[in-house]
Amino acid sequence: MPTALITGANRGIGLGHTRSLLERGWTVHTAVRDPKGAKDLSALSEAGYDGELVIHSYDAREPDAAKKLAREVTGPLDILFANAGVMGPKAQGFGDLDFDAYLDAQRVNVMAPLALAEAFADQVSASALKVMALQSSRMGSIADNDSGGRYAYRASKAALNAVGKSLSVDLKDKGVIVLILHPGWVRTDMGGDQGLLTVEECVEGQLDLIARANPAMSGRFYHVNGQDLPW
Ligand code: NDP
Numbered sequence: 001m002p003t004a005l006i007t008g009a010n011r012g013i014g015l016g017h018t019r020s021l022l023e024r025g026w027t028v029h030t031a032v033r034d035p036k037g038a039k040d041l042s043a044l045s046e047a048g049y050d051g052e053l054v055i056h057s058y059d060a061r062e063p064d065a066a067k068k069l070a071r072e073v074t075g076p077l078d079i080l081f082a083n084a085g086v087m088g089p090k091a092q093g094f095g096d097l098d099f100d101a102y103l104d105a106q107r108v109n110v111m112a113p114l115a116l117a118e119a120f121a122d123q124v125s126a127s128a129l130k131v132m133a134l135q136s137s138r139m140g141s142i143a144d145n146d147s148g149g150r151y152a153y154r155a156s157k158a159a160l161n162a163v164g165k166s167l168s169v170d171l172k173d174k175g176v177i178v179l180i181l182h183p184g185w186v187r188t189d190m191g192g193d194q195g196l197l198t199v200e201e202c203v204e205g206q207l208d209l210i211a212r213a214n215p216a217m218s219g220r221f222y223h224v225n226g227q228d229l230p231w
Helices: 012-023 039-045 065-072 099-125 151-170 199-211
Strands: 003-007 027-032 052-057 079-082 131-135 177-182 220-223
Touching: 003 012, 003 099, 012 027, 012 039, 012 052, 012 079, 012 199, 039 052, 065 099, 079 099, 099 131, 099 151, 131 151, 131 199, 151 177, 177 199
Parallel strands: 003 027, 003 079, 027 052, 079 131, 131 177, 177 220
Antiparallel strands: none
């Protein structure tokens, strides 16, 4: 049975990926801050899918969270999906600098995915698919930034892209394929009502990309539509 681990799976894009992989018969380990409060996720357990759902407690802000998770999730891992993310403080325009709030976005969006990669590299390497997917954002593209602002979020996703590129080099010998992904503008709590894609459309596109992952794609930055994005 193919197996995935998805962070931030209680709502939004992560929940969509969980549902879709369960429909396909996968074992899906989900990592969420509040397992008891994750009602939409728990409902998937009762929906009669072929796949198996396991819910773990995980807070991306905690430095040891990934190691703790690795003690609970054993065996080969076909997809490690570092999806949990935060936009950061409401005010992050020019003049709004808040050291602690900006560092918090780095903690969740950058350090936590790197900690997951460190904790699970061998298990991903031991799987058939060997995919590490990092949920980045086009807002982390420096070349694509023509509207400014959103300093904390943009800087965190640009840093995540740098992390993903290094991981692709460092884990090449293990055969791990690191995909750096932009999900599109998706209608979720973070993306808002005006987003261009439904969660289902985003998930379908991202799972298509993952299904055709190969070593030549490792360390590259992909739009959900399959196009390469500029750094
Ligand atoms: P949501 O805000 O809907 O969901 C964010 C998820 O991340 C929630 O499950 C949330 O859990 C989890 N999370 C946040 N902080 C932590 C933490 N400290 N520990 C564990 N989990 C945490 O966002 P989306 O589903 O829209 O976004 C998912 C990813 O996609 C993010 O990385 C985001 O940056 C990226 N993205 C989204 C876009 C969009 O248009 N929606 C565009 C580009 C990128 P909780 O419920 O506990 O807060």
